[in-house]
Amino acid sequence: MYRAATLAAIAVLASACTTMDAEGDAMPTDTAMVSPILTTPEAVDDQTYAQPQVARVTHVALDLDLDFDSQRVGGTATLDVLAKPDAEKIVLDSNGLMIRSITDGQGRALKYTMGTMANEGGKGAPLTIMLDGAKKIVIAYDAPADAEALQWLTPEQTAGGKYPYLFSQGQAILNRTWIPTQDSPGIRQTWEARITAPKPLDVVMSGVRQGEPEDLGNGRRAFRFVMDKPVPPYLIALAAGDIDFRATGPRTGVWAEPSTLDRAYNEVADTEQLVEAAEELYGDYRWGRYDMIVLPPSFPYGGMENPVMTFLTPTFIAGDRSNNGLVAHELAHSWSGNLVTNAVWGDGWLNEGVTSYFENRIVEKVYGKKRAEQEAALAYANIIETLNEVGADAPGTALHNDGDGELIGSAIAYDKGHFFMRTLERAVGRERFDAWLRQWFDNHAFQPATSQLIYDDLRTNLVRSPEEAKQLMLHEWIFEPGLPSNVAKPDPQAFATVDAAVAAYAGSGTIPTGWNDWSAAEQMRFLDNIPKQRTAAQLAALNDALGLADTGNNEVLFLWLELALANRYDPAVPQAETFLSEIGRAKFVRPLFAVLMDQGDWGKPIAKRIYAKTRDSYHAVTRAGVDRLMAKDEG
Incomplete structure (x- = not known):
């Protein structure tokens, strides 16, 4: 949910023109766009090996090739380093990166060691580089084919079915699987990138594209991007595929596969209005453009607020903008989360x-x-x-x-x-x-x-x-835990009509009329609050009257499938299998597998059969959650 733009001046960063070491000594910098490092005990990140009070990365320049045949990313990362005068080394984060060489800005080899991989948690291993006075480090490397931040899709896994696709998802600590840097949200960095990809694929990133792609004459093109504002490194993101763009306003627009673009555009056509509303509330949007990309359905989240290029799941498309709270959420991150x-x-x-x-x-x-x-x-x-x-x-x-x-x-x-x-x-x-x-x-x-x-x-x-x-x-x-007593509760009348319908259904089995006139939120409220134990006949009547299996809203469809599977409703199994085969959003996938696994001899075989077929199509984030479910059963 960010857009990067050229920064003429930023008065609020006056205090960020220095960073602090552990003792509080100022370390002067060469640029006003270096964010401070917090040094209080509660700001120490235990998910990174970095020691930013000693030496930190301030800028990352990537020059990478996307190889869809081998499903690898490789090239160089050039890091600008800010270090204390007596610093001997800098420590980076790595998870599976294959280092070819490390040199300084003049091509002089630097000594380095790769530490021992952490046993769990995705922390990876420390990459320690002896500085020998270097202020710039050039790392030649390859990311592994199974880099957890990257999902490579075959043509068959895309809407168009003709070209492969790649997208990244870095939050929380996955970007260390494809970028060698200090992978911590507290160590903000500016960045730039040159990415090459085979024709006719387009590449987008969470930075502003610089000009038109360069034809390299070998069946490949090079794309350049710049993010000139310091961001936490988990927000460096890319996507590459057969995608087209359509503007929704002077500074907003959406990318999607050609066959998805019309539906995507219609769903987000009021984005410029959302940006204007946000600015009226809390000040100027500071990232320049606000574009979005609707990814293939294997994207594991509803949305990801990558600056200038929000990543969105296609599962939010309902045809009526009823799920556009998702767009508002990712946009709001441009202030809270990105800023x-x-x-x-x-x-x-x-x-x-x-x-x-x-x-x-x-x-x-x-x-x-x-x-x-x-x-x-x-x-x-x-x-x-x-x-x-x-x-x-x-x-x-x-x-x-x-x-x-x-x-x-x-x-x-x-x-x-x-x-x-x-x-x-x-x-x-x-x-x-x-x-x-x-x-x-x-x-x-x-x-x-x-x-x-x-x-x-x-x-x-x-x-x-x-x-x-x-x-x-x-x-x-x-x-402190729990919910404080002064909580400002929502308006009890917000769902008065729906809650009355829930009571009527729970008491006498009366199915509400006017369902299609209800908002998506009202439909979700009803399905989430009716009695959870239903007979096959009751479920069939509910579905026949409300058309739940045919809804175009995936949030509503998920609640229907969850209810049906929890009651071992056989007619819902084929639709659940289709849903789980076509959608990789963790919010939907993990709970449905959990419901099936909770149904013992009826549900476990169904869950394991479906997962055996779908596991490889899920992003690592989604896969990890379902793997834990399956491991509990085996344990």
């Missing part, structure tokens, strides 16, 4: 929770208060459902995860974070809250942040008295 980024993944709510709140405000501005309130009510229900499952005091239900427990799903980082922001807004009023959030974005632009940092900022720039601080319960929201 101000969590320094460590334990503070991921700073990206996702603030963004989810911002998304809801955009939806309200563009699509109206009723839709925004309904979508907020769905988010609140997710929180309550999760806390009921794991316990209100369970480790991992605090917004800040200090390592004592694994974060409990998206309902915490996304939805609890959203309702924290919503609660603050309702308590102090929109005018005060919006002024605070806007200054948060302005004063921390292009910098990393932590939970402690936003807590201190709230105490300084929002709270007006000790009494108000107590009422806001800031510490409880951020650092």
Whole structure:
């Protein structure tokens, strides 16, 4: 959800013209576009081997070839290094990279060692390079064919069926499988790239394309990109395939496979309006262009906010823009997540929770208060459902995860974070809250942040008295588990009609009329709240009356399949198999396999049969989640 543009001047980065070592000594830099490194204990990232207080990467220049025959990426990465005067080495992150050589800017060989691979967690191994005074490092390397960030698709796995496809997904720590750098969200870097690919494929990246592709005369073309604003390295992304572009506004547009482009364009045609709404709320969009690419269905997420090129799943296309909260969400990341980024993944709510709140405000501005309130009510229900499952005091239900427990799903980082922001807004009023959030974005632009940092900022720039601080319960929201008592609950009337229909169905089996006039949120509310134990006859009647198996909205279809499979409804199995064979979005895939695996002798054979067929078509992110499910059964 970012666009990069030429930066003439950035006053807010005056404090970022130096970075700090562990003792707080300033290290002068040559450019104003170097973000600071946070050195407080809570900002130390345990998912990287880097030692940025000693030596850090400030800029990455990639010159890479895409080889679709061998499914490999290879070439060079040239890194600009900022180091303390007495620094002897720099430590990078690597996971499976095959290093050919490492030299300085003058071609002089530098000594390096690749450390031992971590046993689990995808951390990889440290790549330690002796600097010998070098300020620029050139690494010649190849990424492995099984690099987890990259998904290579055969022509048969694309909509067009004629050309291969490649896309990357770097969050959280997967980019170290194809880029040798310091792979930590707290170590922001500018970057540029030259990528070659076979004709007629187009290449897009999360940076601004520089001119037209260069014909190399050997059946290949070279594409150039620049991101001149420092970003966390997980936001470096690329996609290559048979794709076309259509503008949705003077600074917005969408890429997709030709056969998908019309549907994609119609779904996102109001994107320029979304950008304008976001700017009215929290200030200028600072990335230049805002383009999107609708990827093949194996993309593991709903969307990924890669700067200037949001990556989107085709599963959000419903034909009526009812799932466009996804676009609003990825756009909002251009402020919360891309502009101000969590320094460590334990503070991921700073990206996702603030963004989810911002998304809801955009939806309200563009699509109206009723839709925004309904979508907020769905988010609140997710929180309550999760806390009921794991316990209100369970480790991992605090917004800040200090390592004592694994974060409990998206309902915490996304939805609890959203309702924290919503609660603050309702308590102090929109005018005060919006002024605070806007200054948060302005004063921390292009910098990393932590939970402690936003807590201190709230105490300084929002709270007006000790009494108000107590009422806001800031510490409880951020650092303690569960849901604080002052939560601003959604409007109980948001789903009054739907909730009455749920009660009628639960009491007497009355199936609602006017289903096709309901919003997608209303349909989802109904399916998510009706009694979960249904007979085959009841499921058949529900499907016959509401046309659930034929819905064009994948969010609704997923809820129908989940309900049907949980009740061992045989007629739903072929459709579930088709769904799982054609869609790789982890949000849908893992829960459906989990439901099947929970059905014992009926469901487990179905799950294993389908997964044997579909596993290789899933991205590593999706595959890892389902692998864990299968491993539990075998264990």
